[in-house]
Amino acid sequence: xxxxxxxxxxxxxxxxxxxxxxxxxxxxxxxxxxxxxxxxxxxxxxxxxxxxxxxxxxxxxxxxxxxxxxxxxxxxxxxxxxxxxxxxxxxxxxxxxxxxxxxxxxxxxxxxxxxxxxxxxxxxxxxxxxxxxxxxxxxxxxxxxxxxxxxxxxxxxxxxxxxxxxxxxxxxxxxxxxxxxxxxxxxxxxxxxxxxxxxxxxxxxxxxxxxxxxxxxxxxxxxxxxxxxxxxxxxxxxxxxxxxxxxxxxxxxxxxxxxxxxxxxxxxxxxxxxxxxxxxxx
Numbered sequence: 001x002x003x004x005x006x007x008x009x010x011x012x013x014x015x016x017x018x019x020x021x022x023x024x025x026x027x028x029x030x031x032x033x034x035x036x037x038x039x040x041x042x043x044x045x046x047x048x049x050x051x052x053x054x055x056x057x058x059x060x061x062x063x064x065x066x067x068x069x070x071x072x073x074x075x076x077x078x079x080x081x082x083x084x085x086x087x088x089x090x091x092x093x094x095x096x097x098x099x100x101x102x103x104x105x106x107x108x109x110x111x112x113x114x115x116x117x118x119x120x121x122x123x124x125x126x127x128x129x130x131x132x133x134x135x136x137x138x139x140x141x142x143x144x145x146x147x148x149x150x151x152x153x154x155x156x157x158x159x160x161x162x163x164x165x166x167x168x169x170x171x172x173x174x175x176x177x178x179x180x181x182x183x184x185x186x187x188x189x190x191x192x193x194x195x196x197x198x199x200x201x202x203x204x205x206x207x208x209x210x211x212x213x214x215x216x217x218x219x220x221x222x223x224x225x226x227x228x229x230x231x232x233x234x235x236x237x238x239x240x241x242x243x244x245x246x247x248x249x250x251x252x253x254x255x256x257x258x259x260x261x262x263x264x265x266x267x268x269x270x271x272x273x274x275x276x277x278x279x280x281x282x
Contacts, residue, residue, distance in 0.1 A: 003059030006089035010057045013076040014042065046071045056090070064090055073099055080247050097186040098127070104248030107132055111243065111251075120255050121236070125151050127183070127248025128192035138254070143229050152180060153196050156206055166225035166233065169205070175219060177210045187248065219252075223262065226254075234258040 015036035019026055024041055037045070042053040048068070055061040056068065069090055073083050083099040098104060104127030115122045115135040123134035129152035139145040141164070148154035154161040155176050165172040180200065184193050200206040220240035227233050239253040257263045 001059060001062065001092065002089045006059055006086070007057055009082065009085060009089060010072070010076070013078060013082070014039075014057075017076060042072070042075065045075060061090075066091075066096060069095075070099065081244065084247075098247045101187065101189055103127070104246045107243050107246050107249060118253065120253050122251070122253045123147075123151070124243065124249060124251050126246070127187060128190055129153070129183070129196075130192065132249070140230055141226075141228055141254075150192065150196070152176070152183075152193075153199070156180070156196070157199055157203060164227050164229075166227050171224050173206060173209050175222065175224075177206060179219070181210070183248070225262070226256070228256060228258075231256065231258055233260050235263055 015034070017037045019037055019041060022037070022041070022045055024037075039054045039057065040050060042048075043050050046053070046068070052061075052068070053072070056064055056072070066087075069086055073086055078086060078099065080099055080103050083095055087093060087095040106126070107124060111124055112133045115124070115133055118135055119137065121135070121138040121141055123138045124132045126132050128150070130150050131147060134147055139147050142148075143160070148158065148161070155165060155172060162168040177200065180193065180197060184190065184197060187193060197210075200210050219238045222238045223235050224238065225233070226236050235257050237255040237257070239255065241251045243249050243251060
């Protein structure tokens, strides 16, 4: 637990909540003059035993339950990044899921500029795997440039996906289906993901694989065969990351290499000080 950082975050956010907005009357005579809710009022609003919030804010509550942290975060109107900070300061770990089920559904518009600047295929999908943004290189992968509305459904259930994703039964389905399971573990009420799961369970090809319960949660660093609409057969190296403001969303960069055979190269890991240098004066 980082007591100093936890105390600073909670005090700052508590001071922004007007007691009047929750039906409390601010003293007019002598008494408490500090802005925001009192610690006692926080306990009242959260229906907790008096002194519970004081223990949390003072750092004297080891391993506080996640439901308490979530209730405090919602009362203090924390955003997703502040929610992550609260869990890290109080529990020394990331939160078990997003603070709001609506999070991960949008990203700042300048992400489109970032995607357009990339030469490789690149796109961002939201927490339900609906496509938010993509670049022209990604659109060129598909016949007529028609990108899918939901990348998870396209990869798993649409006939075109099973044609474009070469060796679908062995190289794609066993690795994509666990990501659906992992997404539902953190967003069990997501209607889009639930509908995809229902269709997956009804499909004779995907249901047996899904039921095995594999645990892969992302494809970062994988290489898989693919058939590009314009460039023909090849392999993609998958780079995956997450926009910080949208938990559950994903940025995918697909590095395409043509050829039927898997590229022969040594997979290297980059570390600080080992990245290649680029001399501007050859």
